[in-house]
Amino acid sequence: IAGITQAPTSQILAAGRRMTLRCTQDMRHNAMYWYRQDLGLGLRLIHYSNTAGTTGKGEVPDGYSVSRANTDDFPLTLASAVPSQTSVYFCASSEEEDQPQHFGDGTRLSIL
Amino acid sequence: GESVGLHLPTLSVQEGDNSIINCAYSNSASDYFIWYKQESGKGPQFIIDIRSNMDKRQGQRVTVLLNKTVKHLSLQIAATQPGDSAVYFCAENMGSGGSYIPTFGRGTSLIVHP
Numbered sequence: 001i002a003g004i005t006q007a008p009t010s011q012i013l014a015a016g017r018r019m020t021l022r023c024t025q026d027m028r029h030n031a032m033y034w035y036r037q038d039l040g041l042g043l044r045l046i047h048y049s050n051t052a053g054t055t056g057k058g059e060v061p062d063g064y065s066v067s068r069a070n071t072d073d074f075p076l077t078l079a080s081a082v083p084s085q086t087s088v089y090f091c092a093s094s095e096e097e098d099q100p101q102h103f104g105d106g107t108r109l110s111i112l
Numbered sequence: 113g114e115s116v117g118l119h120l121p122t123l124s125v126q127e128g129d130n131s132i133i134n135c136a137y138s139n140s141a142s143d144y145f146i147w148y149k150q151e152s153g154k155g156p157q158f159i160i161d162i163r164s165n166m167d168k169r170q171g172q173r174v175t176v177l178l179n180k181t182v183k184h185l186s187l188q189i190a191a192t193q194p195g196d197s198a199v200y201f202c203a204e205n206m207g208s209g210g211s212y213i214p215t216f217g218r219g220t221s222l223i224v225h226p
Binding site for chain 1: 144146148153154155157161201203212215217218219
């Protein structure tokens with residue numbers, strides 16, 4: 001079934017550790033996105049990529065980095081996790097940047 | 113900064129009634145708007161979209177209305193069903209430096225009573 005796969009589905013992590021959240025799509029979409037979702041704040045854009053080889057900063061990029069080496073994969077890295085990064089992280093993709101987004105089912109990340 | 117907002121955080125309706133979920137946006141440069149539905153434990157799911165050159169668009173049981181004069185967006189769900197219970201988000205896309213940057217509202221929880 002075509003779609004977006006996120007891994008892991010959940011993770012508990014010690015503060016200060018490095019963590020990479022994985023995101024893979026098989027729809028050959030050009031644009032990909034990372035959001036965090038916190039209660040009462042909705043979805044906030046962390047980073048995005050309009051096409052392979054390019055990335056851009058969203059609303060809350062600090063403490064996160066991304067790469068887009070190919071069309072299918074868009075990993076999100078927390079270099080040194082802090083408790084404020086406890087959240088649900090969603091990856092999304094769209095055929096083009098001005099098209100509807102398809103979302104994965106999220107990664108629930110707890111930083112202790 | 114400019115942001116997308118919602119008037120009602122929770123909406124309760126009876127099965128079979130029509131539901132209207134509202135959204136206000138403040139950035140006049142936004143030209144593409146999307147409604148998403150999010151069920152518990154899942155990612156948001158696309159429902160319907162509308163571009164700024166339109167004021168109404170219909171789908172299956174859903175209608176989106178766009179009023180650019182007052183910067184208001186609404187989602188109408190006809191004959192609401194228990195399966196429609198979810199959180200609904202509006203999102204606006206605006207061009208910035210050659211890219212479209214999406215901004216989501218905080219969401220409205222729709223509760224459908226059988």
